[in-house]
Amino acid sequence: MLTFHKKKAMEICNGKKRRKVSGGVRVCRRSVAGKMKREVGKVLRSLTVEDNNHKEPMEEEEDDHCFSIGYLRNDRLEPSLVVSPRYNLLREVGRGSYGVVYEAIARKTGARVAVKRLQCDAPENVELALAEFWALTSLENRHQNVVQLEECVLQRKGLAQKMSHGNKKSRQYLRLVETSLKGERILGYPEEPCYLWFVMEFCEGGDLNQYILSRRPDPQTNRSFMRQLTSAVAFLHKNNIVHRDLKPDNILISQKSGSPVLKVADFGLSKVCAGLNTKNCEDHPIAGEDGKGSNQNNIVNINKFWLSSACGSDFYMAPEVWEGHYTAKADIFALGIIIWAMIERITFIDAESKRELLGTYIRQGTEIVPVGEALLENPKMVLHIPQRARSSMSEGVKKLLHDMLAVNPQDRPDAFQLEVRMDQVTCAA
Incomplete structure (x- = not known):
């Protein structure tokens, strides 16, 4: 087990050189605001819920509360603090650079959900949320x-407004887009903070790091996860979405069915590329801002859309991403790194969080x-797969990983070819 020491490197982000720190740290997020402090014993005030297609408040619920949270010093929920919310926030389960994730219960159905709260206090936060x-x-x-998104709610000035995709009739939605595009603070002030709440399915199994490293090696589980991951990426690419930040932290585990099911999550750096010019995806407005769906033409080859922002997490970034000129094939490279590390349990200690993470180096x-x-730095370098002499990796998996990690993106399989080949090598293993 090795510790990855911090080192300075240069990145290109929107045409500007910026400093970053390596070691599992996200890049191309500009100057993300500081972490939001956990508020103990606080209950979110009464929120009037309205649909962003209507000016009048909705009357779907008999109460007018959307979210409620309450903590005691021992982290147990205080019953007296719950005031008929639509969602009761039970506990904090994760915290990132621009948001907090809670485990919650939907009051109407009793279902457990994950609720992500993103504070729209800076344009870069709004850009990631959108x-x-x-x-x-x-x-x-x-x-x-x-991962399935159930609903998105915008909270501002005591109102909770449901967000719908590309709705030009919603002034709040348009102001969010304007905030992102202009890079100016338009929504939310210290005295009147603005939040976006994402309500999603809850994954009780943690992330891929936690799941793999807390259990004995299991070739059958590895094969299942390999097929699930390639299936997810093929689905996203078919829908013209490049994830751009595939890593074990962003792969969650659901165990509701009894067997572990992977869920690709965290789409803050993703890019929807349908309907854009094939020369450079990021030279044009993001698909979806006009309210049109992105699946109008699934036969478009997503690998012909060029992206230019060096985004992702350094251990999983393809060579061309470091240069800032890449396509969806970068997701294939990241997937190769994850699968290689998962099979051989190759880990490092992240210098920032001090966590042990899966990652090949x-x-x-x-x-x-x-x-x-x-x-x-050395395109002719030969990767030694597997790293360990006693690895049980099959020849088919070795060859597939070599192809996924090819320095030239054109030599890598696309997501659809990968899905077919993965089924073949895992069934033969």
Whole structure:
């Protein structure tokens, strides 16, 4: 087990050079606001819920509360603090650079859900929130391996407004888009904060890191996860979505069916590429801003859409992403890194969080370097797959991983070819 020490590197983000710190840290997020402090014993005030197609408040619920949260010092919910909310927030289960995730209960159905709260206090936060909203709401069909968004609610000035995809009649929605595009603070002030709440399915099994590293190696589970991951990415690419931040942290585990089911999550860096010019996806408005669905032409080859922002997490970034000129094939590279690390349990200690994370790397003296960065520096470098002499990796899986991690994106299989080949090598293993 190695600790990845911090080192300075340069990134290109929207044409500007910016400093970043390596080690499982997200890049291309500009100056993300500081972490929001946990508020103990607080109950969100009464919220009038309205649909963003109507000016008058909705009367779906007999109460006018949307979310409620209450903590005691011992983290147990205080019954007296719950005042007929639509969702009761039970506990904090995760915290990122721009949001907090809670486990919650839907009052009407009793179902457990995950609720992500994003504070719209800076344009970069709004941009990330809208990217996730557009990606998840552009999906016309569900997929068992992609996290399901139940609803999105905008909270501002005591009102909770349901958000719908690309609704030009909603002033609040348009102001959010304007905030993102102009890069100016339009919504939310310290005295009147603005929040977006994402209500999603709850995954009680944690993330892929926690699940794999807390159990004994199981080849059957590995094969199942490999098929599920490739199926999810093929589904996203069919729907013209490039995830751009595939990593074990963003792969959640649901155990409702008795067997573990993977859920690809966190679409804050994703890009919906349908309907855009094939020369450069990011030179044009994001699909979905005009309210049109992104699935109008699934036969479009998503691998012809070029992206230019160096986004992702460094251990999983393809060589071309470090250069800032890439396609959806970058998702295939990230998937190869994840699967390789999962099979051989290759880990490092993240310098920021001190967590042990799954991730493959190249040793250079006393340092470890992300595979994509190492291949960028030395395109002729030969990857030794597997790393460990006693690995039980089949020849079919070895060859597939070599192809997924090819330095030239054109030499990698696309998501649909990968799904077919993955079924073949896992069934033969």
